[in-house]
Amino acid sequence: xxxxxxxxxxxxxxxxxxxxxxxxxxxxxxxxxxxxxxxxxxxxxxxxxxxxxxxxxxxxxxxxxxxxxxxxxxxxxxxxxxxxxxxxxxxxxxxxxxxxxxxxxxxxxxxxxxxxxxxxxxxxxxxxxxxxxxxxxxxxxxxxxxxxxxxxxxxxxxxxxxxxxxxxxxxxxxxxxxxxxxxxxxxxxxxxxxxxxxxxxxxxxxxxxxxxxxxxxxxxxxxxxxxxxxxxxxxxxxxxxxxxxxxxxxxxxxxxxxxxxxxxxxxxxxxxxxxxxxxxxxxxxxxxxxxxxxxxxxxxxxxxxxxxxxxxxxxxxxxxxxxxxxxxxxxxxxxxxxxxxxxxxxxxxxxxxxxxxxxxxxxxxxxxxxxxxxxxxxxxxxxxxxxxxxxxxxxxxxxxxxxxxxx
Numbered sequence: 001x002x003x004x005x006x007x008x009x010x011x012x013x014x015x016x017x018x019x020x021x022x023x024x025x026x027x028x029x030x031x032x033x034x035x036x037x038x039x040x041x042x043x044x045x046x047x048x049x050x051x052x053x054x055x056x057x058x059x060x061x062x063x064x065x066x067x068x069x070x071x072x073x074x075x076x077x078x079x080x081x082x083x084x085x086x087x088x089x090x091x092x093x094x095x096x097x098x099x100x101x102x103x104x105x106x107x108x109x110x111x112x113x114x115x116x117x118x119x120x121x122x123x124x125x126x127x128x129x130x131x132x133x134x135x136x137x138x139x140x141x142x143x144x145x146x147x148x149x150x151x152x153x154x155x156x157x158x159x160x161x162x163x164x165x166x167x168x169x170x171x172x173x174x175x176x177x178x179x180x181x182x183x184x185x186x187x188x189x190x191x192x193x194x195x196x197x198x199x200x201x202x203x204x205x206x207x208x209x210x211x212x213x214x215x216x217x218x219x220x221x222x223x224x225x226x227x228x229x230x231x232x233x234x235x236x237x238x239x240x241x242x243x244x245x246x247x248x249x250x251x252x253x254x255x256x257x258x259x260x261x262x263x264x265x266x267x268x269x270x271x272x273x274x275x276x277x278x279x280x281x282x283x284x285x286x287x288x289x290x291x292x293x294x295x296x297x298x299x300x301x302x303x304x305x306x307x308x309x310x311x312x313x314x315x316x317x318x319x320x321x322x323x324x325x326x327x328x329x330x331x332x333x334x335x336x337x338x339x340x341x342x343x344x345x346x347x348x349x350x351x352x353x354x355x356x357x358x359x360x361x362x363x364x365x366x367x368x369x370x371x372x373x374x375x376x377x378x379x380x381x382x383x384x385x386x387x388x389x390x391x392x393x394x395x396x397x398x399x400x401x402x403x404x405x406x407x
Contacts, residue, residue: 001118003375007299010111010367014360021107024048025359028099029351032088035130038065041086042127045069045106049125052110060126061143063136067127068145071113076148078380079122080370081325082108083154083318085131095347096132097157097334100359104155104332107363112370119374124149128317133172135278137317141324142401149325150380151289151373154318155362157350158331159339161297163290165307165331167283168215169250169397170315173240174275175201175261179268181234191232192269195225198236200264205240208256216253217243243315247281247397279397283319284390286326288383289369293330296368300361302333314341323391323398326383330365334358 001009014021024044033041042058042065049069050056060066084105085098094100109125116123126145130136146152177198182191205218212218220240226233242257244250258274265272294304318329334354339345349355373380 003371006115006118006371006375007296007368009115010371011364013111013114014107014363014367017107017110018360021103021359021363022356024106025099025103025355026351028086028102029094029355032093033086034090035087035132035134035136036063036065038086038129041065041102042067042129045084045086045102045127048106049109052113054109054113054125061140061145063129063139065127065129066136066140069109069125071116071123072121073116074120077121078150078374078377079124079148080373081124081126081146081149081152082366082370083137083152083321084125084127085154086127087130087132089132089342092342092344093347094350095343096341097346097350097355097358098131100157100334100350100355100362101154103359104362104366107359108366108370111363111367119371121374123370131317135172135280135317135320138278138280138320141320146321146325151383152321152325152327153289153293153366153369155330155332155366157334157355157358158341159335159337160305160333161302161331162305162307163294163297163328163330164285164287165311166285166313167280167316167319167329168217168243168245168313169247169282169319170280171242171250171254172277173242173254173257174277175238175240176273176275177236177265177270178273179232179234179270182232184230184232188232192234193232194236194268194270195233197265197268197270197272198222198225198238200267201238201261204260204263205257208260212253213244213249215245216249217241218253218257245282247279247395251279251396279400280315280317281319281323281397283316283329284322284387285328286322286383287386288379289326289328289373290330292372292379293328293365293369296365296372297361299368300364302361323395326380326387332358332362
């Protein structure tokens with residue numbers, strides 16, 4: 001069967017099961033679950049894959065809400081994975097459109113399964129929890145989940161179709177400050193104010209900002225500041241995100257921010273425990289696979305835009321995956337330019353007609369691109385050569401182990 005005919009077959013199949021896929025997307029959207037607690041979402045996706053003939057392993061890499069749905073025809077290679085995200089945001093639900101991501105992923109996987117006999121190797125649908133907070137894919141990279149793959153792909157909703165937009169590196173830090181409780185009026189001199197240590201940390205970070213490269217972002221919140229205003233706080237806690245265009249620069253800034261916390265604790269007479277929870281590497285879109293995806297979007301009648309020089313970029317644990325296997329994380333148009341992710345407006349679009357259109361286009365383009373890769377081994381060889389040129393296997397972040405925060 002020709003490549004073009006297979007591409008038409010997977011498109012037609014996605015249309016034929018579109019009502020079931022629509023129900024999945026809306027169900028995920030209507031029942032948002034937070035990082036590492038996506039039990040209902042994982043079950044819905046894994047059970048659906050199993051119903052369509054995939055062999056499903058749940059609890060992958062020690063993560064209760066991660067799964068791999070696998071289908072093999074003949075040899076172990078090519079092994080191509082479609083990745084699903086399905087965690088939501090606190091208070092905002094699916095304001096990053098992960099219901100769209102997951103539905104596109106399972107739609108593509110089921111379409112590939114429908115032409116299984118014509119495709120050699122392995123199809124995997126990999127359920128990756130906790131992208132928003134916790135780094136499910138980062139943990140899975142550390143534990144070798146992606147090592148055997150030849151390619152990995154996913155989509156993300158956005159304001160326009162883009163195939164080669166990268167991301168910035170990100171680090172999650174937690175600072176816990178320990179002081180000594182005392183009566184704030186009768187004996188304040190007997191106490192050690194952990195909140196003061198925390199506030200001094202923020203002041204030090206603000207002073208640091210003027211001496212940082214322009215691409216660096218540092219943002220933090222105080223998650224615990226005391227129990228009552230008449231008690232000297234014995235405990236305070238803050239969470240920080242540290243981001244930069246590259247992993248190495250971000251890790252340099254992490255060390256400076258850690259010193260700010262140590263200085264804040266020293267100034268207040270408190271102690272501090274520092275937890276570097278996770279590192280999201282900067283994402284490396286694979287040129288060969290990105291070009292294929294763009295060509296398939298155009299076959300679907302979709303325009304493709306290039307990222308602007310000043311394109312706003314976030315972070316994703318797909319960055320970690322892109323350093324160990326040729327990978328893409330293209331964006332599919334869903335919202336106007338003036339609607340950003342992590343907003344109520346984005347969540348509304350993800351659960352409506354705009355989101356339904358986005359997951360269908362994403363599913364088709366993912367499946368079509370996978371067909372190209374399965375049937376043209378020279379493309380995978382080229383993608384692997386590109387990855388080797390783009391990455392450093394001895395990069396600092398790949399040698400690090402992080403504070404365990406999973407349940």
